[in-house]
Amino acid sequence: MLETLIYGLLVGVAIFSAIQSLRADSLLRSAIWLAGVSVLLSIVIYLLGAHQVAVIELSVGAGLVTVLFVFAISVAGDEGIGERSLVPKPLAWALVIFSGLLLMYFILPIKASFSTISKTSLTAVFWEDRSLDLLVQIVLIYSGVLGLVGILAEAKAPLQHSMVDEVAAGRERALQEMEVKAASEVDPTI
Amino acid sequence: MNISPINICLLGVIGLVAVGFYGLLTTRNLIKVVIMLQILVKAAVLGLITAGIISGQLYITQSMAITVIVADTIVAVIGMAFAIQIRRQVGTLDTNELSSLRG
Amino acid sequence: MAAFLVLLTIGLPWIGALLVLLTGNERPKLQHAIASIISVAAGISAIVLLWFTSDQPVLSIPMGSVFGVFTFVPDVLGVLLAVIANVVGSLAVIFSIDYMKGNEQLGRYYALVMFFIGAMAGLGISGSLLLMFLFWEITAFCSYALISFHNDDPKAVAAGIKALIITQLGGIGLLVGALIINSFIGSYQISVFMAEAESLPFNVLVLLAFCFLAAAIAKSAQVPLHTWLPDAMEAPTPVSALIHAATMVNAGVYLVARFFPAFEDVPGWTTSVLVVGMLSALLGALMALVAADLKRALAYSTISQLGYMFFAVGVGAIFASQFHLLSHAIFKALLFLCAGAVIPAVGTRDMRQMGGLRKTMPFVFTVFIIGSLALVGLPVANGFFSKEFILEEGFIYGPIWAYIGMLLGVGLTALYVSRMVFMVFYGESHGDEPIHDGLFWMRVSLTALAIGVFTTWLLAGVLSDLMAQTLPFHGVHAIGTFELAKEIILAPATWISIAVIALGIGIWILREPLAGIKNLMRPVARIIENRLGFEQLNQGIINVTKNLTAALHLTQTGQLNWNILGIVGMLSVLLALLFIGV
Numbered sequence: 001m002l003e004t005l006i007y008g009l010l011v012g013v014a015i016f017s018a019i020q021s022l023r024a025d026s027l028l029r030s031a032i033w034l035a036g037v038s039v040l041l042s043i044v045i046y047l048l049g050a051h052q053v054a055v056i057e058l059s060v061g062a063g064l065v066t067v068l069f070v071f072a073i074s075v076a077g078d079e080g081i082g083e084r085s086l087v088p089k090p091l092a093w094a095l096v097i098f099s100g101l102l103l104m105y106f107i108l109p110i111k112a113s114f115s116t117i118s119k120t121s122l123t124a125v126f127w128e129d130r131s132l133d134l135l136v137q138i139v140l141i142y143s144g145v146l147g148l149v150g151i152l153a154e155a156k157a158p159l160q161h162s163m164v165d166e167v168a169a170g171r172e173r174a175l176q177e178m179e180v181k182a183a184s185e186v187d188p189t190i
Numbered sequence: 191m192n193i194s195p196i197n198i199c200l201l202g203v204i205g206l207v208a209v210g211f212y213g214l215l216t217t218r219n220l221i222k223v224v225i226m227l228q229i230l231v232k233a234a235v236l237g238l239i240t241a242g243i244i245s246g247q248l249y250i251t252q253s254m255a256i257t258v259i260v261a262d263t264i265v266a267v268i269g270m271a272f273a274i275q276i277r278r279q280v281g282t283l284d285t286n287e288l289s290s291l292r293g
Numbered sequence: 294m295a296a297f298l299v300l301l302t303i304g305l306p307w308i309g310a311l312l313v314l315l316t317g318n319e320r321p322k323l324q325h326a327i328a329s330i331i332s333v334a335a336g337i338s339a340i341v342l343l344w345f346t347s348d349q350p351v352l353s354i355p356m357g358s359v360f361g362v363f364t365f366v367p368d369v370l371g372v373l374l375a376v377i378a379n380v381v382g383s384l385a386v387i388f389s390i391d392y393m394k395g396n397e398q399l400g401r402y403y404a405l406v407m408f409f410i411g412a413m414a415g416l417g418i419s420g421s422l423l424l425m426f427l428f429w430e431i432t433a434f435c436s437y438a439l440i441s442f443h444n445d446d447p448k449a450v451a452a453g454i455k456a457l458i459i460t461q462l463g464g465i466g467l468l469v470g471a472l473i474i475n476s477f478i479g480s481y482q483i484s485v486f487m488a489e490a491e492s493l494p495f496n497v498l499v500l501l502a503f504c505f506l507a508a509a510i511a512k513s514a515q516v517p518l519h520t521w522l523p524d525a526m527e528a529p530t531p532v533s534a535l536i537h538a539a540t541m542v543n544a545g546v547y548l549v550a551r552f553f554p555a556f557e558d559v560p561g562w563t564t565s566v567l568v569v570g571m572l573s574a575l576l577g578a579l580m581a582l583v584a585a586d587l588k589r590a591l592a593y594s595t596i597s598q599l600g601y602m603f604f605a606v607g608v609g610a611i612f613a614s615q616f617h618l619l620s621h622a623i624f625k626a627l628l629f630l631c632a633g634a635v636i637p638a639v640g641t642r643d644m645r646q647m648g649g650l651r652k653t654m655p656f657v658f659t660v661f662i663i664g665s666l667a668l669v670g671l672p673v674a675n676g677f678f679s680k681e682f683i684l685e686e687g688f689i690y691g692p693i694w695a696y697i698g699m700l701l702g703v704g705l706t707a708l709y710v711s712r713m714v715f716m717v718f719y720g721e722s723h724g725d726e727p728i729h730d731g732l733f734w735m736r737v738s739l740t741a742l743a744i745g746v747f748t749t750w751l752l753a754g755v756l757s758d759l760m761a762q763t764l765p766f767h768g769v770h771a772i773g774t775f776e777l778a779k780e781i782i783l784a785p786a787t788w789i790s791i792a793v794i795a796l797g798i799g800i801w802i803l804r805e806p807l808a809g810i811k812n813l814m815r816p817v818a819r820i821i822e823n824r825l826g827f828e829q830l831n832q833g834i835i836n837v838t839k840n841l842t843a844a845l846h847l848t849q850t851g852q853l854n855w856n857i858l859g860i861v862g863m864l865s866v867l868l869a870l871l872f873i874g875v
Contacts, residue, residue, distance in 0.1 A: 011202035072270035144264035
């Protein structure tokens with residue numbers, strides 16, 4: 001009973017944080033509430049028994065992603081846009097609540113309990129059985145980095161002068177200076 | 191009614207999915223869209239872990255959950271990069287004005 | 294071995310398409326070389342496949358429970374189609390070396406042609422209805438892309454879209470048929486369907502028969518869905534020769550021939566096929582008679598000859614229809630490629646501005662005459678044997694009014710062919726002097742096809758033998774080549790038709806004295822030139838489709854919120870369905 005209460009509390013506060021993230025007036029607060037959701041969810045996941053995922057969720061969700069958001073928001077500007085959305089709000093409400101109720105109808109009757117876990121360890125499963133997943137993750141990270149670099153590259157301005165032109169311009173200037181000097185040298189003698 | 195923690199977790203999944211979708215339906219700011227996507231993915235991770243508990247295959251679902259978290263972090267990174275670059279080039283983050291690819 | 298050959302026949306052209314695209318348009322000589330060598334190799338592999346025909350699947354790719362098993366069954370009906378596609382395809386590609394010289398978009402051209410060749414071979418060899426539908430759609434797409442190849446010409450683009458819409462509407466018939474078969478019998482395999490066709494409820498079988506017939510009519514440009522083919526002559530001529538004379542339009546004939554044993558007991562089906570064939574044969578011949586554009590005349594001639602094949606299937610002579618398919622592919626490709634040599638040489642497609650080319654283009658004249666001999670159906674050319682065989686079978690097994698109609702068609706064929714030959718090659722020249730008499734590679738393909746005209750009828754015995762072996766449901770009995778030849782030459786039907794042909798040619802030669810009759814026919818000619826109102830019907834179909842798509846276009850707003858609304862809406866609909874189902 002106590003257990004259920006704790007879970008209920010944690011999940012409830014998580015959903016509350018999500019709603020606050022939705023209704024926040026500045027993007028920065030939105031990101032902070034998102035970090036809150038992350039923290040609470042990671043506690044729930046830890047309590048469920050998946051320790052490694054909880055740690056990863058905490059560090060990535062509440063740490064990395066939040067820092068990323070703060071950085072991006074500071075660069076991109078914090079003003080919220082006038083939230084008059086195209087889809088009329090009552091329609092959105094209706095659809096979401098309708099789907100939610102139907103889903104609840106399907107999910108609530110699931111009679112579930114903590115069943116016994118098989119004996120092998122996570123590392124064995126992670127590295128051997130799901131090695132294809134690892135490959136996919138590596139490819140994802142690699143392409144993510146490439147994408148990041150590509151998207152954020154400054155659009156290069158076309159070079160105004162090429163090297164050859166610059167050298168030629170320099171030589172002309174030097175020639176002109178010499179002529180001026182020669183002219184100014186010649187003059188006094190006349 | 192015997193409500194076990196599993197039911198609470200599943201209700202939490204539904205709630206977060208609802209919040210995430212409602213946000214996607216009604217927001218116009220690109221960064222907010224990415225935030226709502228993150229909420230949806232966290233709901234999915236919670237759902238995965240809960241399913242792992244129910245079926246007893248906790249380690250497999252944990253591996254999957256790790257993959258999902260990596261993927262969604264990359265999505266957030268790319269999304270933020272997009273937001274920054276669009277802000278620089280186009281000047282606005284309003285998704286309604288960003289539809290130059292009209293059908 | 295057979296599996297490997299099947300993969301080569303379908304896969305080599307596709308690999309060639311990719312290679313041509315990768316070499317890029319800066320190296321046209323390399324593109325020409327790759328396309329020609331690979332298509333010839335694919336042609337050889339298709340011919341070798343003839344030795345390995347069987348009625349069992351040689352290659353099976355299980356695709357899960359939704360899509361069934363994709364099998365490849367190289368029975369002779371399909372291998373014939375594959376051989377024609379690859380061999381005529383390779384000759385068209387060789388012709389293109391000279392025809393498309395200097396074009397800047399060679400990569401797109403060759404890639405589409407080779408993609409088409411592979412897909413056509415796959416259409417024939419596939420043993421699963423769903424796989425056949427997939428290849429059917431690929432050929433339709435390639436045909437559309439090649440018709441509108443000169444995409445800065447609005448006429449070409451409009452013709453391409455017209456062809457696409459009409460053939461795709463037919464393709465819906467094929468898909469619906471495949472889905473119905475799967476839901477009643479539980480498998481997409483053609484062999485399973487043929488074995489269990491009687492177990493289907495009667496009205497379902499009728500629906501199925503007419504769905505497939507609709508698909509065949511649309512694809513083979515038969516009456517009433519025939520107007521896309523003359524307009525499709527905006528395509529480059531090798532494309533017209535390959536797609537719209539020798540291969541893609543044969544897919545409809547192939548469809549009705551393959552499913553004939555399953556549908557022959559459906560009342561009215563064989564009669565419909567027969568009537569469609571006869572109407573197309575007559576209508577095509579009539580319109581070829583008044584056509585002024587050389588390629589359009591050949592297109593109408595194609596419609597007419599396909600009508601003969603449909604007629605043959607309608608009376609139950611499957612072997613005759615396939616034999617004529619082979620002959621027609623060769624001589625029609627020959628005629629189209631000759632047109633492809635003549636038209637760039639004189640700079641116009643209008644026959645009224647040609648004339649007297651007999652002296653200035655002797656080589657092309659010779660091969661054109663050879664092709665015309667086959668089209669008219671004079672002895673020694675392959676067209677004679679196949680057409681007479683069809684007429685003979687029609688005489689024995691079909692209703693007499695149909696036979697008389699087809700005989701009339703034979704006479705009209707002789708008439709319009711004489712007209713074509715005369716307007717282009719005889720008389721005085723009404724236009725410019727031709728700048729060449731067929732360049733080197735053009736001559737290579739034309740010679741190969743001309744030799745084919747004289748020799749492919751010898752394969753009749755082999756073909757009927759293979760059909761008897763590999764088509765368990767069709768009941769074809771084998772007949773040797775010379776036996777067949779003797780039978781044809783001695784049949785009374787043959788003598789009647791030769792008399793009609795002589796009459797046709799005679800009418801043309803004696804047209805000055807018969808000018809009085811010509812004036813009487815003038816109002817009729819005007820009605821025929823307005824295409825008998827079918828154009829309005831087909832254009833109406835096109836307009837309805839275009840308006841529908843314009844209306845649906847409004848739902849693609851490009852706004853994020855509306856798209857998400859679509860997703861969430863779909864989700865709730867699915868959940869509601871599940872809820873109701875529970």
